[in-house]
Amino acid sequence: MEFSAWYKDHFESRLTGRYIHTKHIAPLLDIYGHEFSISVIGSSEKGKNIHCIKMGTGKKVVLAWSQMHGNESTTTKAIFDFCKFIAQKSSFQAEIGEFLDSFTFYCIPILNPDGAEQYSRENANNIDLNRDARELSQAESKILRKIFEESRPDLCLNLHDQRTIYSLPDKMPATVSFLAPAANKALDITTSRETAMKEIVALYSVLSELIPGQIGRYDDSFNDNCMGDSFQMEGVPTLLFEAGHSRGDYRREKSREYIFYALLTLFGFITVEKSKNAVDAYYLIPENEERFRDVIIRNVQLGDTDKVTSLAIRYEEVLENDRIRLVPILDEIGDLNGFFGHKEADAEGVKILLNSHEILSIGEKVSIIVSKYAINRVFFRDSLTFI
Ligand SMILES: [Zn+2]
Missing domain, CATH: 2.30.40 (Urease, subunit C; domain 1)
Known part of the structure; x- marks a missing residue:
């Protein structure tokens, strides 16, 4: 894949390992401030800035947030890989131009900066922000809700890391998993959920070329207190990404690369024939098990x-x-x-x-x-x- 050649030499090597918080991304935000529109959209419970990177001016609006769980930083690395890819001026310029014309991408690299600094899933008040969609009791949840309402996204990406216990058939690790969260208790296939499934089937097909057998479907249940479920419930197609483990990769430098390719696919850089029956294809993706x-x-x-x-x-x-x-x-x-x-x-x-x-x-x-x-x-x- 031509993109993998680019990635090998150009990924964002200033962000590595698992401990990533505001201090680590601040220099990059400074650099990309000249390239993208970067704003402070609010502050955390402990008063740290929460940033949003906006790129493109297109009609299709995508909203992504990473590190809602502070210790889940792999997708944040992938976001900055993506920023670097979009900002560079030496290759794929026509495709990048098309992306910037077609999409408006809002991206919160660290939604939970307090949790990121203390390396916890929860925020400074020990609240799991992904169980706060109903009450919106925390500053970080309110900020996400506000940008969701203001940006009126066509698609949401809820970016996480999953534990090393997740497995797939044939003793394979779940290196990347996806979920089209349910929109109600009956787990009905609503229109927005079907759209999310279609996107996931495309991601699955692209990533299967790279890591066959290592892509899973995250467990399905409905909880309207989870952000993704609540947005799906409101009719906005939402995808859950879970970056996971691959052999020896506790630093998650491999899975970040696959998340980068997933973003390229979502934004049309990597094209894939859309499945005719996406719902069936979605359910054929093996479900995560917990055998590792x-x-x-x-x-x-x-x-x-x-x-x-x-x-x-x-x-x-x-x-x-x-x-x-x-x-x-x-x-x-x-x-x-x-x-x-x-x-x-x-x-x-x-x-x-x-x-x-x-x-x-x-x-x-x-x-x-x-x-x-x-x-x-x-x-x-x-x-x-x-x-
Ligand atoms: Zn998480």
Whole structure:
């Protein structure tokens, strides 16, 4: 794909890793202030500016927001990849001109700057902004609602990250998932929802060329307190994007690239034949399952019993000195058949020590797991990974 050649050399390398907040995007907003119309559309509960980037003057209005959940920054990186692509003057100029003439794109790169800085899903008041569509109790929710009403979008993009547990058939990770949120409890296919499904089917077909088997459909339920569901309910086609994991990519530098291609597809840079029966095609996209664990240690023997079982370790993302550390936590003890580890080890039935003790407790930080009678045999060690 010609766009992948551009991407390889030109993606926004000033934004990398998972910890992205206002401080990181401020220099880019300064640069792009000359290229796009960038405004402060309000401030967060703690008084931080919330920015909106507007590009293009076309009839079709698209509104996107990223980092509504503060610790979900992958799509923010993709937005700045997209900004860089649109602002450059050396390639795809005809296509970019057409985009700017056809679309007006409003984009909020960080809707929840307080959550982004403290690296939390929730905002400064510990409120999940995606459960605040009815009450609009938080400054950030009110700002999103206001720009939704003022911009009168034809399409909304609700941009998120999903956890590493999500899987697809054949032990594939859900690297990108999409959802056309329901517009009512009956999950009816309303006109706006069908439009969203059509868009998703096109995205699925383009991304399947790049990461076959790694694109999923996010779980379907209706909650009118979720922003996407509430906009869909009001008849505005809304797509949920969930950037996810791919092999070894805890920094999510791969999935950001796929989100970039998804944006290119939505805005017509990458063309795809529209499916005749988008609803059927949409439901053929495999639904996310939750079969991955970060690490699985199989066949460990615990305590005095002869029972052999397995352990699952989950990486908790902890903000430490301006970086995000993956802290391994003992999360499950059980047979874990039918589950897969992004990393796996086999203890082959030996007794183990976790942090030098035999009694395990769920929720404990894991430094090291060794064989009880051969402590040089290490099944897991915290590698102090920062992402
Ligand atoms: Zn989210």
